[in-house]
Amino acid sequence: MSQARTSTRRTIAAHAVLITYTLIALFPVFVVVINSFKSRKAIFSEPLALPSASTFDAVGYRTVLEQGDFLLYFQNSLTVTVASLFFVLLFGAMAAFALSEYRFRGNLLMGLYLALGIMIPIRLGTVAILQMMVAGGLVNTLTALILVYTAQGLPLAVFILSEFMRGVSDDLKSAGRIDGLSEYRIFFTLVLPLIRPAMATVAVFTMIPIWNDLWFPLILAPAESSKTVTLGSQVFIGQFVTNWNAVLAALSLAILPVLVLYLAFSRQLIRGITAGAVK
Amino acid sequence: MGALTLSNVTKSFGAVEVIKGVDLEVAEGEFCVFVGPSGCGKSTLLRMIAGLEDVTSGEVKIGDRRVNDLAPAKREIAMVFQSYALYPHLTVEGNMGLALKQAHVPKAEIAASIGRAADMLGLEPLLARRPAELSGGQRQRVAIGRAIVRTPKLFLFDEPLSNLDAALRVQTRIEIARLHRDLGATMIYVTHDQIEAMTLAHKIVVLNAGRIEQVGAPMDVYNDPDNAFVAGFIGSPKMNFLDAAALGQQGASLGIRPEHLAISRDQGPIAGTVSHIEKLGSETLVYVHAEPHGLLTVRLFGEHDFAVNEAVRLTPDPARTFHFDASGKRLR
Numbered sequence: 001m002s003q004a005r006t007s008t009r010r011t012i013a014a015h016a017v018l019i020t021y022t023l024i025a026l027f028p029v030f031v032v033v034i035n036s037f038k039s040r041k042a043i044f045s046e047p048l049a050l051p052s053a054s055t056f057d058a059v060g061y062r063t064v065l066e067q068g069d070f071l072l073y074f075q076n077s078l079t080v081t082v083a084s085l086f087f088v089l090l091f092g093a094m095a096a097f098a099l100s101e102y103r104f105r106g107n108l109l110m111g112l113y114l115a116l117g118i119m120i121p122i123r124l125g126t127v128a129i130l131q132m133m134v135a136g137g138l139v140n141t142l143t144a145l146i147l148v149y150t151a152q153g154l155p156l157a158v159f160i161l162s163e164f165m166r167g168v169s170d171d172l173k174s175a176g177r178i179d180g181l182s183e184y185r186i187f188f189t190l191v192l193p194l195i196r197p198a199m200a201t202v203a204v205f206t207m208i209p210i211w212n213d214l215w216f217p218l219i220l221a222p223a224e225s226s227k228t229v230t231l232g233s234q235v236f237i238g239q240f241v242t243n244w245n246a247v248l249a250a251l252s253l254a255i256l257p258v259l260v261l262y263l264a265f266s267r268q269l270i271r272g273i274t275a276g277a278v279k
Numbered sequence: 280m281g282a283l284t285l286s287n288v289t290k291s292f293g294a295v296e297v298i299k300g301v302d303l304e305v306a307e308g309e310f311c312v313f314v315g316p317s318g319c320g321k322s323t324l325l326r327m328i329a330g331l332e333d334v335t336s337g338e339v340k341i342g343d344r345r346v347n348d349l350a351p352a353k354r355e356i357a358m359v360f361q362s363y364a365l366y367p368h369l370t371v372e373g374n375m376g377l378a379l380k381q382a383h384v385p386k387a388e389i390a391a392s393i394g395r396a397a398d399m400l401g402l403e404p405l406l407a408r409r410p411a412e413l414s415g416g417q418r419q420r421v422a423i424g425r426a427i428v429r430t431p432k433l434f435l436f437d438e439p440l441s442n443l444d445a446a447l448r449v450q451t452r453i454e455i456a457r458l459h460r461d462l463g464a465t466m467i468y469v470t471h472d473q474i475e476a477m478t479l480a481h482k483i484v485v486l487n488a489g490r491i492e493q494v495g496a497p498m499d500v501y502n503d504p505d506n507a508f509v510a511g512f513i514g515s516p517k518m519n520f521l522d523a524a525a526l527g528q529q530g531a532s533l534g535i536r537p538e539h540l541a542i543s544r545d546q547g548p549i550a551g552t553v554s555h556i557e558k559l560g561s562e563t564l565v566y567v568h569a570e571p572h573g574l575l576t577v578r579l580f581g582e583h584d585f586a587v588n589e590a591v592r593l594t595p596d597p598a599r600t601f602h603f604d605a606s607g608k609r610l611r
């Protein structure tokens with residue numbers, strides 16, 4: 001009985017720590033969001049106060065939305081993120097399947113080579129990438145960004161997914177082969193559904209850096225037509241140094257799509273993190 | 280013509296040779312059981328027959344067709360796995376019909392095949408369920424049903440009962456034997472459990488470390504083992520091996536089954552002390568420590584009383600002893 005009580009106390013302590021961490025992590029987001037609804041004067045005089053009737057001002061959002069391009073930036077970010085995510089998951093899972101399922105010469109070396117990208121940041125190759133994109137005529141296109149982000153996301157995806165692929169029952173794949181399913185059918189209908197939690201985990205880890213990235217959009221696609229949200233709001237800072245309303249509003253809006261994608265994956269993600277806890 | 284012929288089949292994983300030259304012929308309609316300790320290569324051999332593993336050298340023939348390079352789906356076989364391996368996203372009906380659907384069999388024919396198989400195994404009430412909604416025993420019956428639907432030339436079973444509890448295991452074992460009688464199909468069955476092997480097989484293939492030790496009918500293997508490994512592996516409780524020299528007999532060791540060893544308090548050539556006694560009602564197992572032979576098992580029918588540490592004497596039945604040389608080979 002005393003043990004039960006200590007464990008309650010421990011639970012409370014754990015929750016206290018976690019709640020504190022959550023508050024600290026969410027605080028900047030909270031400040032950005034509340035200030036985006038305040039007038040400029042109020043932002044500077046009382047940055048931590050909630051917007052009241054007298055300080056409420058949606059001028060930031062009006063500026064952002066009237067600036068017609070901003071919708072385009074949004075669209076660009078979304079296209080780049082979703083397309084990269086799709087390719088990372090598709091190719092990552094396929095490579096992981098090949099590495100974990102087939103015995104071929106150089107299997108281990110290939111696995112190591114693919115995992116190398118986890119340790120070497122892709123930005124080291126920026127100059128070469130830029131030269132390649134120039135040569136390929138891909139500068140200022142979303143394709144350039146999608147290609148780079150796919151390459152950037154693949155190593156971790158292959159690494160995590162091949163671990164999970166090894167856990168998929170051999171017998172199930174054997175049964176599929178005996179029943180005459182093609183390797184593609186085995187991969188898509190038998191294996192992929194079983195590693196959905198791992199896919200969601202990889203999706204979240206891949207998506208956030210892509211959405212937030214400033215580096216590659218700035219270098220590879222700074223044109224008006226191919227700007228992403230992050231780059232677009234940076235330019236706000238440059239052009240309207242004093243227009244904090246617009247910057248905060250743009251940032252607040254930029255959180256929304258990530259939030260939606262995250263919620264879409266999170267149910268799977270939690271299952272992924274706790275997988276094996278029950279068995 | 281055999282239903283399955285293996286000629287000098289070997290298998291290596293990298294540098295490790297796992298199957299070291301197997302020759303075997305299985306006749307049409309035969310129930311053949313591969314039995315051996317864990318890790319001896321039973322599953323590997325079965326997977327080679329199924330086409331799930333490449334054959335390193337040698338030849339595999341199903342019927343009179345060489346199948347070494349044929350895809351599993353083209354070999355007209357069906358396999359039942361220890362872990363059931365049902366498709367989680369399909370209903371029982373979908374699971375059972377998938378192979379025929381892949382082979383472009385007309386819908387009506389598939390439905391008829393599923394109906395027949397479901398009828399044999401009593402699966403009709405489960406047809407619309409998914410594997411997650413079934414118990415372990417039901418899942419294995421569905422897996423067996425999935426194999427029957429294909430009407431294969433060869434049924435392959437890889438330890439199909441190992442995940443079931445004891446009562447269900449006996450029941451499913453009887454069901455498999457009945458299916459074999461009803462279908463008259465050729466079946467290859469892998470198990471590490473010699474009781475399953477003895478009760479199901481027409482032909483037992485005893486494997487050890489990638490080699491066949493002996494092939495024969497269950498009673499032949501039991502009554503006339505070729506070597507000490509087979510003698511020790513088949514039969515429960517295990518055969519006793521006595522030191523032949525200490526008894527003035529030929530060979531290195533003398534094998535005697537626990538039921539052929541008489542025990543008494545005052546007479547017999549082997550002296551020992553009782554170290555443990557197990558009473559099972561219908562029989563009593565007495566474990567006797569005797570120098571220089573080690574721990575010996577004596578099996579008595581009915582109830583008997585011996586005290587632990589009591590001095591006893593044992594007499595082997597001379598007509599029931601087996602002589603083995605130092606390498607384990609039977610001396611006849």
Ligand SMILES: Nc1ncnc2c1ncn2[C@@H]1O[C@H](COP(=O)(O)OP(=O)(O)O)[C@@H](O)[C@H]1O
Nearest residue numbers: 292295297315316317318319320321322323324
């Ligand atoms: N894919 C593989 N790669 C390497 N070694 C393997 C592989 N599959 C099986 N083995 C080895 O082959 C031996 C026989 O395995 P297996 O056929 O599964 O034994 P059994 O079914 O009799 O228990 C074991 O020593 C095992 O470690």
Ligand SMILES: [Mg+2]
Nearest residue numbers: 321322323438
């Ligand atoms: Mg096995």
